[in-house]
Amino acid sequence: MNHFYIGIDIGTTATKAIVFTKEGKIIRQFAKAYEMYHPKDDWSVQKPAEILAAVLECIDAITENIQPQFIAFSSAMQSLIAVDENGTPLTDVILWADNRASDLAIQLKNSEQGKAFYQKTGIPIHTFCPMTKILWLRENEPAIFAQTHKFISIKEYVWHYLTGEYVIDSSMASGTGMMNLEDLTWNQDVLAFLDISQEKLSAIVSPEHQAQMFEKQHTLVLGGGDGALANLGTGAMQAGRMSLTIGTSGAVRLPIAQPFFDSKMRTQCYHLVDKQYLVLGAVNNGAVILQWLKEAILETEESFESLFEQAAKVEAGANGLIFVPYLLGERAPIWDASAQGTLLGITINHNKAHIVRATLEGILFGLLSITEILLPASERENICIMASGGFAKSDFWLQITADIFQMKVVVSQTIEGSCWGAVMIGLKSLNIEVNQDNIEEKVFLPNPDNQAVYQENFRKFKRVYEALKDL
Numbered sequence: 001m002n003h004f005y006i007g008i009d010i011g012t013t014a015t016k017a018i019v020f021t022k023e024g025k026i027i028r029q030f031a032k033a034y035e036m037y038h039p040k041d042d043w044s045v046q047k048p049a050e051i052l053a054a055v056l057e058c059i060d061a062i063t064e065n066i067q068p069q070f071i072a073f074s075s076a077m078q079s080l081i082a083v084d085e086n087g088t089p090l091t092d093v094i095l096w097a098d099n100r101a102s103d104l105a106i107q108l109k110n111s112e113q114g115k116a117f118y119q120k121t122g123i124p125i126h127t128f129c130p131m132t133k134i135l136w137l138r139e140n141e142p143a144i145f146a147q148t149h150k151f152i153s154i155k156e157y158v159w160h161y162l163t164g165e166y167v168i169d170s171s172m173a174s175g176t177g178m179m180n181l182e183d184l185t186w187n188q189d190v191l192a193f194l195d196i197s198q199e200k201l202s203a204i205v206s207p208e209h210q211a212q213m214f215e216k217q218h219t220l221v222l223g224g225g226d227g228a229l230a231n232l233g234t235g236a237m238q239a240g241r242m243s244l245t246i247g248t249s250g251a252v253r254l255p256i257a258q259p260f261f262d263s264k265m266r267t268q269c270y271h272l273v274d275k276q277y278l279v280l281g282a283v284n285n286g287a288v289i290l291q292w293l294k295e296a297i298l299e300t301e302e303s304f305e306s307l308f309e310q311a312a313k314v315e316a317g318a319n320g321l322i323f324v325p326y327l328l329g330e331r332a333p334i335w336d337a338s339a340q341g342t343l344l345g346i347t348i349n350h351n352k353a354h355i356v357r358a359t360l361e362g363i364l365f366g367l368l369s370i371t372e373i374l375l376p377a378s379e380r381e382n383i384c385i386m387a388s389g390g391f392a393k394s395d396f397w398l399q400i401t402a403d404i405f406q407m408k409v410v411v412s413q414t415i416e417g418s419c420w421g422a423v424m425i426g427l428k429s430l431n432i433e434v435n436q437d438n439i440e441e442k443v444f445l446p447n448p449d450n451q452a453v454y455q456e457n458f459r460k461f462k463r464v465y466e467a468l469k470d471l
Helices: 048-062 102-109 112-121 130-140 142-147 154-163 188-194 226-233 288-297 304-311 352-374 395-405 417-429 448-468
Strands: 005-010 014-020 026-033 070-075 081-083 150-152 167-169 203-205 210-212 219-225 241-246 250-256 268-273 276-283 322-324 342-344 384-388 409-412 440-444
Touching: 005 048, 005 154, 005 417, 014 048, 014 417, 026 048, 048 154, 070 154, 070 226, 070 417, 081 142, 081 154, 102 112, 102 130, 112 188, 130 142, 130 188, 150 154, 154 167, 154 210, 154 219, 167 219, 219 226, 219 268, 219 417, 226 241, 226 250, 226 268, 226 276, 226 384, 226 417, 241 352, 241 395, 250 352, 276 352, 288 304, 288 352, 304 352, 304 395, 322 352, 322 448, 342 448, 352 395, 352 448, 384 395, 395 409, 395 440, 395 448
Parallel strands: 005 070, 070 219, 167 203, 241 384, 384 409
Antiparallel strands: 005 014, 014 026, 081 150, 210 219, 241 250, 250 276, 268 276, 322 342, 409 440
């Protein structure tokens, strides 16, 4: 009998389902995309029914003629849905990129109470955080707030539909801004501030939690948040490795053995499983900026591969063109939901290829500014970057990463780290041992010839926001 294991990642732009062997080999994969909507300024939402339909379609397609040992879940973090007693959504899926709670978040962040909350939860006070979204609903939608039976994420919504349970794994819960990192329980001070009881939230359980799927004979494993699972799935939970993920958004993550709280509230900290934690910084502006550039600015039908080929003909540094890609505000390290994008140094000699290259470089500069906090330059020599997410399919973008960070970049055999990480949690729940040291499929070494130009451009990049933020 063949033993197959399915990982499903409920992402921001699509749900992916992948069948793996125990060794991590991909047997089959399927994906279903869906829309992000912006009905008002600063709003970023999705339709719960559309995402649920995509997940169900993925399950049906991926399990055709296969009876998996289990299906394990990963999910994008920091989403919020208010549901009534019947589980019916009272709101859209309010996404991490939604900035409607910005003013409330700024007010709380600057208070002693907000600082105290961070020192318990490890999550900076910012509009991306579900805690601030609940606060916004309380202040702006009192009827919905009063009618709400549960405040849940999209993953909890899907899980409840499939199993009837309202549960949340400690990985996802650690991203809400409402969970104590030390003991993995809901923080009563935060709940009292929000004027909700813990019965309004799902029960916190282990990522290894299992349940049976309604109607079909599938064992389901709860899994975790996509970022933490990407670290696990790419082998980046080991010492000497740093995970860098770019999908719709992006993140830099380092494994640690206990909770970490930054005195300046610049970093986040997530629990994964057992005594495994991650200290990280996440950005709003990942590959979604490329999508915007292609569709809204360039208005081209050219593929990203074609655009990258053109950008590759431009020298490192894009001839002095610097793009600060804060189109969706920004999380780490500036934590400013009102931040805006800036294209600096543009001249008549720049063309489309320069803009594409500057965009790729600008996204990476944002992530480098986080890395400076997590890992000073003096400590990077023996650390390699484990790359995952959609950007890991582009050799060109990966080489730029190695050059900008001046670090070795490794792509493991399984770049779909979140799906494989979910499966690894499932295997752990069944006491099945698995090799956590993924095989290196591609390695990119930094080109020292590009170091100086990137150091200079990065120096300018960091000055742009500070110089313009008050304007």
